[in-house]
Amino acid sequence: MVSQNIRRRSITSTSSTVTTVQVEKDGAKSSYSYIKRGVQLVTWEHLPDWQKDNEHILSGYVKETNSIKACLHSLLFIHNESVNIFSHLVPAFCFMTTIIFDKYVVERYPTTTLKDYLMLDLFLFGAFTCLMMSSAFHCLKAHSPYVSSFGNKLDYLGIVVLIVSSMSSILYYGFYDNSFLYFTFSAITFTFGLSCAVVSLGERFRAREWRPYRAAMFVAFGLSALLPIFAGFLYYGVQETTIRVQLKWVVLEGVFYIFGALLYGVRFPERLKPGMFDIWGHSHQLFHILVVVAALCHLRGLLGSYTIVHTRLSSLTQ
Structure with a gap:
């Protein structure tokens, strides 16, 4: 009984x-x-x-x-998506605020032009788009199967936008004196970005049998960032390329992205003790936080590249 x-x-x-x-x-x-x-x-x-x-x-x-x-209404109380939502929602608004007040928060040099603000804002807008789409997806994913699926597509699209905007902005300063290399690698970046956008949004490519190909596409997209770095090594030398693109920040950015994705992929730490990390500290939350940290690393490197380029240009005009 x-x-x-x-x-x-x-x-x-x-x-x-x-x-x-x-x-x-x-x-x-x-x-x-x-x-x-x-x-x-x-x-x-x-x-x-x-x-x-x-x-x-x-x-x-x-x-x-x-x-x-x-x-x-679920924004008003705590559940297991709350950290996922706000860990991206708050930084998204911070990035957007920086776009609005960029002329006040970015140091201006005699050689600074509108194009510089556009390139800096390109990354900031990409970060805002990625984080806002992610936040919206986690807020609305409980609505229905259709809304959840559509939101998941937009979440992946936001990742594509962030990668394209990140690479394009840093390429602009890495190859500021070589238009051919800049446009060549920008074209490669946009081609990969468009391909990943198609497989992210296309219903056909979301089938289970396409999963390895989707993953391979995003891995290839990420690895394509190595091409301009190697080209820079050959054209400018290792030391000069390292300075131009602020390589230490770019590498650190990649470490945070990869480490976050690894935690998310293996479901650590919640797999060690199911139930303990339901509300605070599970892998998806850690991944979200590391994505924001990685974006801030890129912003630091981008501002460093901007400073180096215009310090050099300003010295030439004096």
Whole structure:
């Protein structure tokens, strides 16, 4: 005979009522909670199949809402996507604010032109686009299978935009005195970017059998950043290229991106103790934070390249 004990505990706050239900069957416990006003938090076993992605995250899920309003309401309380949302939403607005006030936050040299601001803003806009699309996806992914799938496509597209804008901006200063190399590698970057955008948005390429090809495309896109560096080594020499593109910051940027992706891929640390990192500290959150750190490394390197180029140009005009 199956023994079953049910315990119910309600906590009322100024904004909502949270009810926690614990069910015990033959010594095994499971629980779920829900918040009224149309937003329900559930555990892994109560999710529809389309929402299941990481079996090591056991609780704190916003169940399918079919409501934009309910998804937006989830911004007002803590669940297992909260850190994913705000870790990209807040930096996105910081990048956008920098675009608006770029003439006040970027040091101006006698040789600085409108094109410099456009190239700096190109990266800032790419970072804003990537982070905002990611934040929107994590906020709205509980809406429905269609919205989640579409948001996931835009999330990948944001990554493409960030890579293209990052590479194009640093190439501009790395090859500021060689238009041929700049336009050649910019064309390669845009070609890879367009290809990755197609496989990200095309429904046909999202099938399971296309997964290895999608992954290979993004890996090739990332590795294409090595081409202009090697070209710079041959044309300018290692030391000069290192200075021009602020290579230490570019390398550090790559380390953070790769380390974050590795954590996300192996589901660390939540795979070590499922349930412990449901709300704080799971791999996707760490990945998001490292993406922001990597973007800041690129910004630091880009501003360094801008400073070096215009310091040299200004000295020539004196």
